[in-house]
Amino acid sequence: MKIEIExxxxxxxxxxxxxxxxxxxxxNKNYSLIQKIYCAYEDKISVYLYDRIKELAKNGWLFEGxxxxxxxxxxxxxxxxxxxxxxTLDLFITDDVETKWFHFKSIYPIKDNERRLHDSQDxxxxxxxxxxxxxxxxxxxxxxxxxxxxxxxRVAGVRRNFFPAMKLMSSWINNKQWLTYLDYESTTDxxxxxxxxx
Numbered sequence: 204m205k206i207e208i209e210x211x212x213x214x215x216x217x218x219x220x221x222x223x224x225x226x227x228x229x230x231n232k233n234y235s236l237i238q239k240i241y242c243a244y245e246d247k248i249s250v251y252l253y254d255r256i257k258e259l260a261k262n263g264w265l266f267e268g269x270x271x272x273x274x275x276x277x278x279x280x281x282x283x284x285x286x287x288x289x290x291t292l293d294l295f296i297t298d299d300v301e302t303k304w305f306h307f308k309s310i311y312p313i314k315d316n317e318r319r320l321h322d323s324q325d326x327x328x329x330x331x332x333x334x335x336x337x338x339x340x341x342x343x344x345x346x347x348x349x350x351x352x353x354x355x356x357r358v359a360g361v362r363r364n365f366f367p368a369m370k371l372m373s374s375w376i377n378n379k380q381w382l383t384y385l386d387y388e389s390t391t392d393x394x395x396x397x398x399x400x401x
Contacts, residue, residue, distance in 0.1 A: 212294060212340040218264075222255060223294075226264060226287065230295045234282040256285070264291045294339070300332045303342050307331060310349055315369040323373045330376050348381025355387055 208223055218226070228237050241252040260267040266286040313321055321327075335342040352369075359366035370380055 210340075211344060216294065217262075222259060222264075225252070225255065226259070226291050227295060229265075229282070229285050230287060230292070232283065237282055263288055295337070300336055303335055304328055304331055307345060307349070310346070310353070311372055311375070312353070312369055318368070320369055320372055322371045327372050327376055330373075334376070344385060345381045348384045351384040351387040352380070355384065 208220055212218075213220065213223060216223075225237065225241070228234075228240075256265070257267075259265050265288055308321070311320065313319065331345075335345070356366050356369070358364075369375075370378070374380070
């Protein structure tokens, strides 16, 4: 099994990687793996995990109670009774990838001057879906990177600065071009362009 963790999701949520993995396993109902990773033996759970579960409940990631025996602190009655709150589900639920694809496609420029940029649409769509499927943080990064690049192009055009030609959509996706513009900040200050009236 391979679990990919979006670091941006961790930063935004404030979760530790181990907490994220635990919540992901609960969401996917993989209780046997939780026992292998966190439990010393089948019917007992480590004090660390017990404390983490209580902390996750306190911080609103899951509902408190119903899943542990209050009389015996180290016992978990039933991991399947842990109920995740909506903000936890939002971490793992990806809405319709088709909608995300059409949203991305609608933002991506169709042409750069006379050169058509929407090439190899079937391949682009397949690659895009592989990138964003079950990874909501990647989708957000792609859109933010694209919007930042387009803003950079707009500002460069107003200032008559050089900006390299926009890549074909297939190249942009395959080369993960959005990563180049994730931290781009437009400095749109046209005060220097003001003319003095005489």
